[in-house]
Amino acid sequence: MxxxxxxxxxxxxxxxxxxxxxxxxxxxxxxxxxxxxxAARVVALGESSHHVHEFYRLRHRLIRYLVERHGFTVLALEAPFTEALILDHWVHGGAGTAPQVASAGVALGLGDTPEFHETLTWIREHNAVNNGTPLRCVGADLPGSLGSPLPALQQVHAYLLQTDTPGAELAQQAIALAEKFHDPWPITALSTYPLLSQSDRDALSATLGLLLARMRRTAPARHLAGHGAAHEDALHHLMGAWQLDHLHRSLPTEGISAASTFRDHYIAASVLRLLENDPGCRVILAAHNWHIHTATQRDDGGGDLYPAGHHLRAALRGDYLAVALTAGxxxxxxxxxxxxxxxxxxxxxxxxxxxxxxxxxxxxxxxxxxxxxxxxxxxxxxxxxxxxxxxxxxxxxxxxxxxxxxxxxxxxxxxxxxxxxxxxxxxxxx
Structure with missing residues (x-):
């Protein structure tokens, strides 16, 4: 001792x-x-602020080490689960350039800098020459991080068109409501949502709840029909839209710190889902220090806030490690x-x-x-x-x-x- x-x-x-x-x-x-x-299964690499040159570089170095020396297979970013699909496609050889996919796949401008583009390019080059398991690059956050649910709902709708016509009709109703405040820039969508009528806000919440219940209820049948993986993917997109709706509704009364904990819950769920889908994978989570912290925080009103790291520590115990990055x-x-x-x-x-x-x-x-x-x-x-x-x-x-x-x-x-x-x-x- x-x-x-x-x-x-x-x-x-x-x-x-x-x-x-x-x-x-x-x-x-x-x-x-x-x-x-x-032997930890998840290592979180934080940062005391976004857009710091040395943090991007040090994270890149630590990511390379974890991949090359310890066999980590997934990099999960503080980026929208839905929009970041383009990143994973690109690092496996997809079309476009690093700046283009970073801008499209990472919300709030967090990927709009050459230091991050270097990391993406290294992953793509690593995957091109690696004969073993490639490194995935995925998002873990809510749609737009805190913006519009529309991209996630479009993914859900596309899936349901193939499997569940009544469900697709519900998804289309949610899309029509989301389009009323959608904007590709998250802050604009966030500030436009309160301008919706109360009836539209209530209708969106009710429709998302009905659709979520329907997809959960029909999950066993979809698995038996051979659509299990696609159904679970669509369900996670929908969970993002549903929790984002709760963020929007709680923001005026609870403030941004408390409302943002819906992001943290979803980030943790995204990481745990990766482990469940591939029990052999090891995950690097790159997110702000605030999100990876393992202890409860307090908001200005004295209420408890639960970071993603708190959820991950509760679920994984010592298999989750949180490494803060900070500066002198x-x-x-x-x-x-x-x-x-x-x-x-x-x-x-x-x-x-x-x-x-x-x-x-x-x-x-x-x-x-x-x-x-x-x-x-x-x-x-x-x-x-x-x-x-x-x-x-x-x-x-x-x-x-x-x-x-x-x-x-x-x-x-x-x-x-x-x-x-x-x-x-x-x-x-x-």
Whole structure:
């Protein structure tokens, strides 16, 4: 058993200094990361903010290591389950370019930067020459991440046209209602939904509920008829539309933090579904630190929030590992809730200096990055409660790292992504 020590002493003893984040460099220095991963079936790689150059690069390096050295077979992204189908098609040789499929398959502009395009290109090249199991690249999030259910409903309708005419008619009714607020840009759809009449909102919720009940009721018959896999795929698309509807309905009264937990539940369900469908697969989940955290969070009103990592830890126990990525200094990407897809959604901001109660303040700064194993620290470090905060974009958040993450990858200095840096001098008006 570890002797009682301070968090600083824990980090000193349990962290490994590493010299490179270059995805193309040799991988032998990541052996300590491999020991940490062990036989886990799901490894989540987080980020304290989207659109950070070093986070994209380090994730790419860790993904390559997990695939080449440990046989991981699926990369699940914080991207819509439905729209991201184009990504999986492309990395297996489909048409188009990396920027085109990233823009179409990843919501909110999270894929619109060359650093992410490099990761996609590596996966495609890996699959082209790999004689073993290819690496899948899938989305795990709600339609549009929080936007329109229309893409998911169109997938459901296409399936039901082949198998269930009355069900297809219900899906068409839902499509007609969704078209009233649909927009390819999620923030526009999110802001247009409240303009629907109450009768339209109620009709959409009722129709989605009826369709979901029908598809669940008919599932055994579809399996017996040989349509089991297609039925379950369509059902997961529909579950995304149904939970997105709950997000939209709860937003005015519960706020974005609570409403977004419908995203977290669906992200976790998407990952668990991958494991159920292929018991031999191992999954890398790439999502924001907020989503992969394993402990419950609190909203401003004191209510409990359940991140995807909380659901995954409950289901998988030690087979789920959450690795937060954070930074010591530099710049970061910051988001704007713009309603025009032609307006940049991310720009660059300076990271504030670390503060004594933040986990980042403990790390030294004489290596490119540090990997620290946090398992056991919350119960052992005598001053664990004195470090409750960590970075979130360009501020600090009450999110205790020691109770919610299994490890931290602390990058000494970061800069915003190429996309965000390109818009640093002309952020959108908000």
């Amino acid at each position: 570890d002797m009682a020590r301070t968090v600083r002493a824990w980090i000193r003893d349990k962290s490994v200094p590493l010299t490179t984040i270059d995805p193309a460099d040799p991988l032998d220095d990541l052996a300590p990361f491999g020991q940490f991963v062990g 200094r530099g710049t970061t990407g910051v988001a704007f809730e713009v309603e025009n897809p032609e307006t940049p959604s991310f720009t660059e901001a300076t990271l504030p200096p670390t503060e004594p109660d933040t986990i980042e303040s403990i790390f030294p700064d004489d290596a490119a990055w540090y990997l620290a194993d946090l398992r056991g620290a919350a119960d052992t470090a005598i001053d664990a409660a004195q470090h409750p905060r960590m970075r979130m974009a360009d501020y600090f958040l009450d999110q205790p790292a020691l109770t919610g993450f299994d490890a931290i990858a602390h990058v000494t200095e970061t800069r915003a992504s190429e996309y965000a840096r390109g818009h640093a001098n002309n952020p959108p008006a908000v």
